[in-house]
Amino acid sequence: MRQGKARTHTNIALIKYWGKADQELIIPMNSSLSLTLDAFYSETQVTFSKEFTADSFYLNGAVQSAAENKKIIQFLNRARKLGKTTDFAKVESQNFVPTAAGLASSASGLAALAGACNEALDLQMTPTELSRFARKGSGSACRSIFGGFAEWQKGDSDETSFAVPLEAAGWEKELAMIFILINDQQKDVSSRDGMQRTVETSVFYDGWLKAVNEDIETAKKAIAQKDFKLLGETTEANGLKMHATTLGAQPPFTYWSPNSLVAMNRVRELRATGFDCYFTMDAGPNVKILTKKNQVPALIEELKQTFSPEQIISAAAGPGLEIL
Numbered sequence: 001m002r003q004g005k006a007r008t009h010t011n012i013a014l015i016k017y018w019g020k021a022d023q024e025l026i027i028p029m030n031s032s033l034s035l036t037l038d039a040f041y042s043e044t045q046v047t048f049s050k051e052f053t054a055d056s057f058y059l060n061g062a063v064q065s066a067a068e069n070k071k072i073i074q075f076l077n078r079a080r081k082l083g084k085t086t087d088f089a090k091v092e093s094q095n096f097v098p099t100a101a102g103l104a105s106s107a108s109g110l111a112a113l114a115g116a117c118n119e120a121l122d123l124q125m126t127p128t129e130l131s132r133f134a135r136k137g138s139g140s141a142c143r144s145i146f147g148g149f150a151e152w153q154k155g156d157s158d159e160t161s162f163a164v165p166l167e168a169a170g171w172e173k174e175l176a177m178i179f180i181l182i183n184d185q186q187k188d189v190s191s192r193d194g195m196q197r198t199v200e201t202s203v204f205y206d207g208w209l210k211a212v213n214e215d216i217e218t219a220k221k222a223i224a225q226k227d228f229k230l231l232g233e234t235t236e237a238n239g240l241k242m243h244a245t246t247l248g249a250q251p252p253f254t255y256w257s258p259n260s261l262v263a264m265n266r267v268r269e270l271r272a273t274g275f276d277c278y279f280t281m282d283a284g285p286n287v288k289i290l291t292k293k294n295q296v297p298a299l300i301e302e303l304k305q306t307f308s309p310e311q312i313i314s315a316a317a318g319p320g321l322e323i324l
């Protein structure tokens with residue numbers, strides 16, 4: 001029996017990953033840039049044993065369905081190949097996300113699984129190798145190997161597509177993200193399906209690709225210069241461009257719900273009153289607000305006029321992969 005356990009934190013993209021050039025290897029169409037956060041994380045233990053007769057996956061103690069298992073089993077197959085073993089595995093993952101938050105956890109979940117497999121099978125991967133490995137489980141997972149800011153350099157092959165930490169001289173510690181949880185029930189389009197439909201059918205996808213490289217460069221410049229306004233404006237504009245592509249897809253779709261728009265407008269209003277705050281959204285209705293840590297208490301007070309306290313969660317910059 002061989003066992004490994006790892007913890008990784010969720011990251012939120014400031015410049016989004018949206019579209020795959022290679023579905024199998026998860027090579028993206030564009031580079032992306034993220035901030036790893038401290039508030040949400042996954043702890044994953046993997047056990048490989050000759051005694052198991054199948055792979056199994058438990059999330060927060062509950063055995064998962066075949067559909068959920070698919071991504072995990074594909075990833076375990078990659079790990080087995082690298083570790084030269086045919087043993088089945090048991091994956092036990094805990095997601096430390098406030099209940100009912102409905103926040104995607106594939107980034108932290110798959111990054112933690114990559115770290116746990118590395119330990120269990122003694123694969124001795126470097127952080128770059130781990131980032132490449134995690135990428136093949138879920139694209140955004142490659143950025144969660146690192147703390148603070150990370151850039152996923154798209155590359156054009158398995159070898160050249162991985163995330164690198166972006167040195168910000170500690171500036172990330174002055175920043176924060178406030179999550180507005182919008183729990184409206186609506187039919188989900190997973191990020192995986194949504195981005196594929198967009199790449200294949202959206203009349204706006206070319207515009208996205210034209211814009212995103214410049215957004216990455218601007219965001220990197222903003223980080224290097226510790227220019228919050230520039231980083232915030234670039235983040236907000238990039239997220240809006242990503243979401244615009246979904247409206248041009250066939251069939252069209254959107255991740256926005258009426259309350260997402262309420263939250264976005266609230267952010268604009270608060271900005272007009274002097275707060276440093278900008279929003280972004282991912283493949284769901286929640287709105288994430290990039291701000292400065294020292295403004296978080298006052299911002300939360302303001303947001304409570306529109307949203308219930310349970311809908312508001314704040315996070316600061318978090319660490320990279322930890323072996324447990």
Ligand code: DP6
Binds near residue numbers: 015137
């Ligand atoms: C909108 O990493 O979940 O959150 O690679 O198919 O597993 P797969 O997709 P995933 O997509 C994340 C998309 C996003 C933007 C981002 O995190 O960059």
